[in-house]
Amino acid sequence: MLLKLAWRNLWRNKRRSLITMGSIVFAVLLSILMDSVKKGLLDKMKDNVVGFYTGYVQVHGQGYWEDKTLENSFEPASLVTEAISGNSQVTSAVPRLESFVLAASDNLSKGSMLVGIEPADETAVTGLNDKLVSGEYLNQGDQAVLLTEGLADYLRLGINDTLVIIGQGYHGVSAAGKFPIKGLIKFGSPDLNKGLIYLPLSTTQQLFGAENRLTSLVLQIRDNPKSRQVAQQLQANLSDEYEVMNWQAMLPELDQVIQGEEAENVIFQIVLYMLIAFGIFGTILMMTIERQYEFGVLLAIGMKRHILSGIVILENIFLALMGACMGILLSIPIVYYLYKVPIRLQGQLAEAYENFGIEPIFYFSVDAVVFYSQGVVVLLLALALAFYPMLKIWKLDPVKAMHA
Amino acid sequence: MEEKKPIILTKNLTKVYDTGAVPVKAVNSVSLEVFKGEFTALVGPSGSGKTTLLNLIGGLDHPTSGQVLVNQVDISKMKKSALIDFRLQNIGFVFQAYNLIPVLTAKENIEFVMLLQKRSKGEREQRVRELLNEVDLLDKMNDRPAQLSGGQQQRVAVARALASKPAFILADEPTANLDSKTAGNLLDLMARLNHEENITFIFSTHDQRVIDRAHRIITLVDGAVAEDQLVAQPVDHS
Numbered sequence: 001m002l003l004k005l006a007w008r009n010l011w012r013n014k015r016r017s018l019i020t021m022g023s024i025v026f027a028v029l030l031s032i033l034m035d036s037v038k039k040g041l042l043d044k045m046k047d048n049v050v051g052f053y054t055g056y057v058q059v060h061g062q063g064y065w066e067d068k069t070l071e072n073s074f075e076p077a078s079l080v081t082e083a084i085s086g087n088s089q090v091t092s093a094v095p096r097l098e099s100f101v102l103a104a105s106d107n108l109s110k111g112s113m114l115v116g117i118e119p120a121d122e123t124a125v126t127g128l129n130d131k132l133v134s135g136e137y138l139n140q141g142d143q144a145v146l147l148t149e150g151l152a153d154y155l156r157l158g159i160n161d162t163l164v165i166i167g168q169g170y171h172g173v174s175a176a177g178k179f180p181i182k183g184l185i186k187f188g189s190p191d192l193n194k195g196l197i198y199l200p201l202s203t204t205q206q207l208f209g210a211e212n213r214l215t216s217l218v219l220q221i222r223d224n225p226k227s228r229q230v231a232q233q234l235q236a237n238l239s240d241e242y243e244v245m246n247w248q249a250m251l252p253e254l255d256q257v258i259q260g261e262e263a264e265n266v267i268f269q270i271v272l273y274m275l276i277a278f279g280i281f282g283t284i285l286m287m288t289i290e291r292q293y294e295f296g297v298l299l300a301i302g303m304k305r306h307i308l309s310g311i312v313i314l315e316n317i318f319l320a321l322m323g324a325c326m327g328i329l330l331s332i333p334i335v336y337y338l339y340k341v342p343i344r345l346q347g348q349l350a351e352a353y354e355n356f357g358i359e360p361i362f363y364f365s366v367d368a369v370v371f372y373s374q375g376v377v378v379l380l381l382a383l384a385l386a387f388y389p390m391l392k393i394w395k396l397d398p399v400k401a402m403h404a
Numbered sequence: 405m406e407e408k409k410p411i412i413l414t415k416n417l418t419k420v421y422d423t424g425a426v427p428v429k430a431v432n433s434v435s436l437e438v439f440k441g442e443f444t445a446l447v448g449p450s451g452s453g454k455t456t457l458l459n460l461i462g463g464l465d466h467p468t469s470g471q472v473l474v475n476q477v478d479i480s481k482m483k484k485s486a487l488i489d490f491r492l493q494n495i496g497f498v499f500q501a502y503n504l505i506p507v508l509t510a511k512e513n514i515e516f517v518m519l520l521q522k523r524s525k526g527e528r529e530q531r532v533r534e535l536l537n538e539v540d541l542l543d544k545m546n547d548r549p550a551q552l553s554g555g556q557q558q559r560v561a562v563a564r565a566l567a568s569k570p571a572f573i574l575a576d577e578p579t580a581n582l583d584s585k586t587a588g589n590l591l592d593l594m595a596r597l598n599h600e601e602n603i604t605f606i607f608s609t610h611d612q613r614v615i616d617r618a619h620r621i622i623t624l625v626d627g628a629v630a631e632d633q634l635v636a637q638p639v640d641h642s
Contacts, residue, residue, distance in 0.1 A: 001512065001519055008507035297503040300464055302492025302520055302568070305485070399465045402499075 002307065006314035013287075017319060020283040024323025025330065027276040028374045031269055032331040033338075036370045038265045040339070040363035042258050048188035048359060049254055050247045052126050053196075055094070055218035056227040058250060059084070059234065060243050064215055065250060070099050070170045073213040074241065083237040084219065089230045094121045094218040097204045101167030101175070103147075103197055105155040112151055112195040114165060116204025125220045128185065128198070135159040135183030142200050144182035150193035152184050159184065165197070170210035177207050188359045273381060281385050284316065288389040295393060296401025309393050313386040320382030324375045331371065338364040409476065410437035411571050411604060412461055417470035417480075419456050419627075430456040432627035433470065438572070441602040443595065445609055445618035453627035454608035455576055461606070462495050462574045463487045475571055492520055496565030498575035502557040504549040510560045511536065511545040517567045535563040539593060555586030559593060566597070572604035579611045591617050 010017050050056060061074035076095070084093050097116035102109050119138040123129040128146075129137040138146055145163055147155075157163060162178050169175035179199065187193040205211050221230050227246035235244040248255040298308055343362035345353060350360035419431040431453045438444060446454045459465040460472055463479045464487075472480045474494055482490060491497075504513045511532050518528045536542045539559040541552075549557050558578060565573045575594075579587035595617055597603045607614050615621060623631040 001508075001516065004512075005505070005507060005516075012507060294503070294505070297499065298505075299488060300462070300491065300497055301517060301564070302488055304488055304520070307520070399459050 002311055003314065006311045007318060009287075009311070010315050010318050016283055016286065020280055020319060021323040021326070023276055023279040024320060024378060025327040027272055028324050028327025028378060029331050029334075031272055031374050031377075032328065032335060032370060033364075034268060034272075035265060035373070036331075036335045036338070036364045036366070037362050038261060039365035039367060039370055040342075042261055043365055043367075044188060044359065044361075044363040046247075046254070046258065049192065049251060052128075052131065052187060053189075053192055054247055054250055055125060056221055056224050056247050057090075057219040057231050057234070058245055059093075059217040059219065059238070060215065060245070062241055062243050065243065065245060068098070068100070068215070070097075070168075070208055070210055070213070070215065073097065073170065073210055073215045075212050076214055076217065080217070080238060080242065083234055084217065086237070087230060087233060089221045089223065089226060089233075090219050091222060092121070092125055092220045094118060094125045094220070095201060095214045096122075096216045096218060097201060097208065097210060097213060098215045099167060099169075099175075099208060101165045101197070103151065103155065104164040104166065105157050105161070108155050110151060110154055110195065112197050114167065114197045114199060114204065114207075116199050116201040116208075118201050122198075125218060131185040131187060132183050133186045135181065137183055138198060138200055140200055141202055142182065143179060143203055144199075145179045146183045146185050146198040147181050148193050148196045149184050149186040150190070151195055151197070152181070154194070157181055163197070165207070167208070169208035170213060173209040175207050175209065188361075190359065269377070273377060277381055277385060280316075280320070280381065281388070283319070284385055284389060287315070288312075288392050292392075292396070292401045295396055296398040299396060299398040300402065305393055305396075309386075309390040312389045312393065313383065316382040316386040316389075317379065320378045321375070324378040328371050328375060335364050335366060335370070338362075339366045408439060410439050410473075411475055412436075412438035412606075413471075413473040413476075414457075414461065415471040415473075417457070417460055417472060418468050419453075419460060419465065420468040429627050431460060431467070434624075434627070434629055435470075436622065436629060436632065438604065438606060440571075440604055441598065442604050442606070442620055443598045443618055444604075444606045444620040444622060445615050446607065446622050446624060447609060447615055448624035448630070450610075452624040454624055456627070457624065458574050458576055458606065458608050462497065463491050492517070492568060494571045496568060496570035496573040498558070498561050498565050498573060498578045500577040500580045502549065502554070502561045502581075504557055504560055504564070506549050509546050509548055510541055510552065510556075510563075513549070513560055514563045514567050517564055521568055531567060535566055538566070538597070539563045553586070554582050555589060558582060558586075558590050562590070562593060562597075566603070572606060575605060575607045575609075577609055577611070578607065579609070579614055584613075587611065587613055 059080065061072045064072035084090050095118055099114055101112060101114045103112040119140060133149055138144065147157065147163060152158065159181055161181050163181055165177050165179065167175045205213065221227060228248065231244045231246040238244060295308060342364060345360040353360035415435050417431055417434040418429065421428045421430055434457060446457060448454055460467050467480050471478055479487060479490055505516065508516060514532050514535055515528050518531060536545050539562060541556060541559055544552060544556060552560065579590060582590060591613060594605055598605055609615060619635055621633045621635060622629055
């Protein structure tokens with residue numbers, strides 16, 4: 001009956017309850033949309049760089065990340081392979097040999113990163129073949145390159161054109177070669193899109209005179225959020241000749257950007273919910289003042305204060321949860337649509353984003369946490385706001401209340 | 405022969421309100437005994453302390469000095485939380501403005517008190533039917549207070565007060581908001597309950613019809629008992 005009482009109390013002033021609920025629906029909807037686009041953008045930003053390029057954990061020769069030269073490359077010992085295969089979190093390891101080179105066409109040249117890869121392994125981990133926009137993907141032993149679209153545009157090269165690569169190999173040997181362009185790939189990250197060249201690993205090792213050597217092993221792990229833990233475990237099992245880094249250690253700027261954006265999002269949501277809290281509080285305040293007399297009567301006839309408080313809390317929870325649920329239900333089709341059809345920025349705005357190294361597309365996230373976290377926040381808000389009537393009830397003198 | 409014990413005993417009961425420069429003695433050293441089955445009216449002019457005395461007897465307020473004993477239990481020093489429970493188990497209230505819970509039906513309003521007493525569903529159902537039958541509102545059991553007339557609401561309030569099987573019922577101006585005929589019907593009901601079931605009623609009232617029905621009339625003036633009169637033959641209005 002207490003549930004029934006709380007429920008019916010909620011509808012004593014239908015218009016007021018509906019207006020309050022409406023404000024919650026609006027807040028939840030807005031908050032979900034903001035959270036979804038923020039999370040979508042950050043996830044995409046992370047995926048573009050971490051998921052599609054660096055991976056979540058890498059093993060290098062000691063000092064490589066600070067000084068990215070082939071002199072810091074390594075020949076993977078069996079100890080490394082054993083340590084990696086012995087870690088239950090690691091699902092696969094992809095070898096790479098990377099170095100900066102000068103990529104040139106007839107009249108143009110540009111400093112670029114040459115990445116030597118095992119084509120099949122690489123695509124299993126980073127989905128590289130999905131980035132192919134024209135031409136064909138690499139095969140093991142090919143004497144051909146994949147070029148990022150941005151670099152190809154800059155050098156004015158296309159499929160089957162020849163790319164000239166000039167660089168410095170292992171121990172300072174000269175490294176130069178001519179390779180036909182087998183395919184063009186496109187990355188979401190504008191920075192990556194402007195300067196990457198992929199070559200089969202064995203061909204790269206020959207080019208750099210670095211037989212059997214690698215600069216990194218990119219690891220795929222089961223739970224990406226556990227990358228720090230996995231890196232620590234692996235480092236503990238490997239000698240000091242190697243360094244194991246998770247993506248946050250490799251890309252601290254990206255990590256900071258993501259953390260900053262998340263913090264900004266939290267602040268925005270706090271402001272939004274504070275506004276809503278005042279709306280809900282107004283309703284609670286009115287409900288409490290209007291019902292002083294009734295509360296006095298209930299205490300007089302023997303209702304315990306904690307039961308009365310419980311009823312008022314239930315009313316708040318009903319109000320908040322109904323608003324939150326409606327907001328969530330309303331947001332699902334909208335967010336899902338925007339997830340499927342992300343907003344593409346056009347014109348100068350798009351250029352401005354690209355200049356900052358950000359893909360000019362607003363992606364939306366459909367991660368469950370985006371939705372249910374709003375329900376949790378609203379619920380906590382309702383509980384916090386119920387403190388006021390609880391306090392009133394706790395202090396209420398039935399005689400004074402009935403004479404008010 | 406066993407001595408008859410009062411269900412209510414007040415000893416030098418005093419309540420002073422310190423509201424401003426001059427403290428107001430709302431109840432001034434009231435000592436009285438009320439026995440089981442009495443039909444007592446507290447009368448007196450406005451501000452004479454009727455409601456305050458009723459509140460003190462009902463454990464709604466703490467006295468400044470003196471004692472209130474209900475069934476030999478001193479409630480004047482009880483903590484607020486203990487008093488709530490004591491009221492629930494021992495005292496029934498009927499208010500001037502009925503004070504039913506507007507969102508509950510007549511049946512639920514009566515049942516609610518027993519729910520607070522944690523009585524079983526079966527017992528609650530049975531008692532609610534008995535009480536609704538007693539106050540002649542069985543056909544209105546599913547109506548909410550707004551759908552009932554003032555007299556019907558007050559009868560539900562009486563049934564609610566009886567639901568907890570209290571030691572006595574305190575009624576603060578129960579007929580003040582009712583027309584003459586409805587008030588008469590309500591008084592008939594309470595007189596019958598008093599006569600047939602030996603239920604103790606204490607009223608604060610200005611209403612001559614209530615005073616006429618009372619077996620005992622306590623007159624308060626300036627918070628003190630000015631007269632305590634037993635009526636041999638209450639006036640029969642029926």
